[in-house]
Amino acid sequence: MERLLDKLIENRESGIYPYHMPGHKRRPCGGLGHEIFGIDITEIDGFDNLHQPQGILARLQERAARLYGAEESYYLVNGSTAGILSAISAALPRGGHLLMARNCHKSAYHGAYLRGLELTGLFPPVLEGYSCFDAITPGQVWNALDADPGIQAVLLVSPTYEGRISDIRGIAEIVHEKGIPLIVDEAHGAHLGLAGEKPENSCQAGADLVIHSVHKTLPALTQTALLHVNGSRIDRERLRRFLRIYQTSSPSYPLMASIDNALCFMEEQGKGAFRRFEEGYGKMLKELESCRRLCFLPWEKGVQDVGKLVISVGDTGLTGRELYDILLRDYRLQLEMAGDNYVLAMFTINDGPEAYERMSRALLEIDRAQPQGKRPQSADRAGWFSEGLAAPGISLAEAWDMETEEAELSCCVGRIGGEFVNLYPPGVPVLVPGERMTSALCEKIQGWMDQGLTVQGVERRGDRIVGKVLKNVQGYGADRG
Numbered sequence: 001m002e003r004l005l006d007k008l009i010e011n012r013e014s015g016i017y018p019y020h021m022p023g024h025k026r027r028p029c030g031g032l033g034h035e036i037f038g039i040d041i042t043e044i045d046g047f048d049n050l051h052q053p054q055g056i057l058a059r060l061q062e063r064a065a066r067l068y069g070a071e072e073s074y075y076l077v078n079g080s081t082a083g084i085l086s087a088i089s090a091a092l093p094r095g096g097h098l099l100m101a102r103n104c105h106k107s108a109y110h111g112a113y114l115r116g117l118e119l120t121g122l123f124p125p126v127l128e129g130y131s132c133f134d135a136i137t138p139g140q141v142w143n144a145l146d147a148d149p150g151i152q153a154v155l156l157v158s159p160t161y162e163g164r165i166s167d168i169r170g171i172a173e174i175v176h177e178k179g180i181p182l183i184v185d186e187a188h189g190a191h192l193g194l195a196g197e198k199p200e201n202s203c204q205a206g207a208d209l210v211i212h213s214v215h216k217t218l219p220a221l222t223q224t225a226l227l228h229v230n231g232s233r234i235d236r237e238r239l240r241r242f243l244r245i246y247q248t249s250s251p252s253y254p255l256m257a258s259i260d261n262a263l264c265f266m267e268e269q270g271k272g273a274f275r276r277f278e279e280g281y282g283k284m285l286k287e288l289e290s291c292r293r294l295c296f297l298p299w300e301k302g303v304q305d306v307g308k309l310v311i312s313v314g315d316t317g318l319t320g321r322e323l324y325d326i327l328l329r330d331y332r333l334q335l336e337m338a339g340d341n342y343v344l345a346m347f348t349i350n351d352g353p354e355a356y357e358r359m360s361r362a363l364l365e366i367d368r369a370q371p372q373g374k375r376p377q378s379a380d381r382a383g384w385f386s387e388g389l390a391a392p393g394i395s396l397a398e399a400w401d402m403e404t405e406e407a408e409l410s411c412c413v414g415r416i417g418g419e420f421v422n423l424y425p426p427g428v429p430v431l432v433p434g435e436r437m438t439s440a441l442c443e444k445i446q447g448w449m450d451q452g453l454t455v456q457g458v459e460r461r462g463d464r465i466v467g468k469v470l471k472n473v474q475g476y477g478a479d480r481g
């Protein structure tokens with residue numbers, strides 16, 4: 001089958017002179033050379049058009065659909081973000097009612113804001129000992145849908161950032177019984193169900209719309225993603241309309257070639273690569289079983305994804321941030337994120353033996369060097385969320401457009417938040433505009449900032465932390481959370 005990258009290289013070597021965009025004219029400039037500029041083109045003859053594909057891009061998208069078990073797939077060059085915005089916009093009418101997992105990425109909230117949606121929050125259970133969210137269960141979805149017949153679509157994230165996987169097959173059955181669509185943000189699961197591997201992906205499990213960040217867990221360039229659609233609950237013309245709105249009108253060919261490249265690799269060599277990946281990862285986990293203080297979320301197919309190594313500081317007395325810093329400073333290992341009491345390291349099929357050996361050696365050494373710590377690890381990354389989205393009756397769509405004022409964090413308690421607050425990464429909002437700010441949340445924000453974690457949406461000014469609350473809206477005054 002034809003490869004986009006081959007075609008781009010052929011074009012580069014063809015002698016055809018580019019009297020068209022982009023402005024670099026396929027010539028090197030500064031530190032960036034022939035390699036990348038030479039294949040960076042626009043929609044010239046023979047290269048199709050992503051927004052109306054009829055040639056090579058149509059064929060590549062068909063191949064992506066076959067590979068993932070979808071009826072149709074769309075290449076995305078603006079990340080899963082564009083896929084999530086398009087999926088939400090297509091699945092619901094303006095002002096519609098969405099049941100949405102509270103641990104969704106901020107792009108889902110942005111979609112709800114843009115379309116003025118009413119949100120009902122679905123709160124995942126908290127994973128004991130790790131203080132992060134566990135997977136949403138079919139029972140939770142059933143209860144939420146049963147309680148509110150007005151819900152018009154369901155949006156979940158699976159696997160979560162930390163690798164927790166929901167029973168999408170079971171959930172899809174429940175959602176479809178109500179005659180509404182299921183959207184799965186599978187940004188972290190582009191590797192699932194490929195090469196005949198288990199667990200299956202959400203397309204195979206029956207979801208109507210599925211979004212994959214190819215760049216997160218497969219060997220592809222940042223920003224590359226896919227949107228898949230199945231069944232008749234989604235109007236595909238409407239979906240394409242929103243893709244045209246949310247995606248650039250100048251899709252990058254190097255990015256699209258990178259999606260093609262990653263999927264070809266998976267098709268041709270995925271089975272072997274996956275087997276080596278699972279062996280290497282499994283062997284490392286086995287070695288780490290001898291740790292006395294650090295703890296690891298066990299890898300369990302269909303429950304905890306392969307490659308997401310969640311390391312709890314256990315009773316070492318270290319904070320997550322301290323462990324993260326030691327790994328970087330002393331071992332030159334850059335992790336994905338640090339939370340209160342755990343860190344996350346990501347492994348993919350493109351890791352070689354060095355990745356496992358270095359991590360294993362470092363963690364075993366750190367574990368042995370740690371005396372039993374005294375610091376109690378009661379910090380909770382999840383339990384401090386507000387009790388419900390838009391608890392005081394102001395929707396996200398209304399709140400984010402209302403007038404705000406700055407207030408010192410201690411004075412925010414009981415007030416209604418006017419800005420998203422994200423503990424970053426992963427970009428799951430800990431506060432959504434329109435939610436009440438509890439004392440637990442404000443204390444957590446203070447604690448995270450004191451630990452040096454990145455908190456977006458509040459600002460440190462000298463020794464004060466300042467947030468944004470709705471002006472002229474007093475909230476509840478007293479803290480009920």
Ligand SMILES: Cc1ncc(COP(=O)(O)O)c(C=O)c1O
Nearest residue numbers: 079080081105157185187213426
């Ligand atoms: C669960 C989840 N969904 C969606 C996104 C957005 O993905 P992208 O960066 O590909 O736009 C992220 C990004 O981190 C994410 O963690």
